[in-house]
Amino acid sequence: MNHTTQETIVEDAAILCDRGLRAYREQDYKTAIPYYQASAQLGSSAAMCNLGYCYYYGRGVQRDKEMAHYYWETSAVLGEAASTYKLGDMHRNGDIEADESVAWLYYCRAWRLTRHEKDILNYPNICLRLAQYGEGRLTSAQRAFFASEAAHWFEKRIHMGDPYSDDGFAQARELYEKLAPQAL
Secondary structure, three states, rough: OOHHHHHHHHHHHHHHHHHHHHHHHOHHHHHHHHHHHHHHHHOOHHHHHHHHHHHHHHHOOOOHHHHHHHHHHHHHOOOOOOOOOOHHHHHOOOOOOHHHHHHHHHHHHHHHHHHHOOOOOHHHHHHHHHHHOOEEEEEEEHHHHHHHHHHHOOOOOOOOOOHHHHHHHHHEEEEHHHHHHHHO
């Protein structure tokens, strides 16, 4: 495959994923699914991740945690941070084999994927999980740092109009206030 053909495939995958995302945001999940599927077939890790969300929450498809796991695992291998931390959640919550150690490894890997660019959609969620579940693995100061980072970035999302960040912000803030005095 020549370079131009590969670029075209990547562009097509991005366009299809974007169309799926627009439909998803409008809660038109039945329309989003075929766009995500086509984009995923072209190799889009973002589309694979989004399909994982659709299957996990039953949006536009029958709820199927095994399919969610499949898409998130495939996407995580390609370096998708959201899929990586969602795999951690699946292990932590017992959606697949419950294993807190494996969950922790996924959270750490997700953080490594986002720590430099601080992807506003995923970074706060990942930092919150490190703060919440780092007891016995991190110092109080480290956990307080992650809680502070999570609160800061959730607050940015709130200012951008994200309706899903209030709860994460409250959890991060509460955890920071609990951990900060212990960190001194």
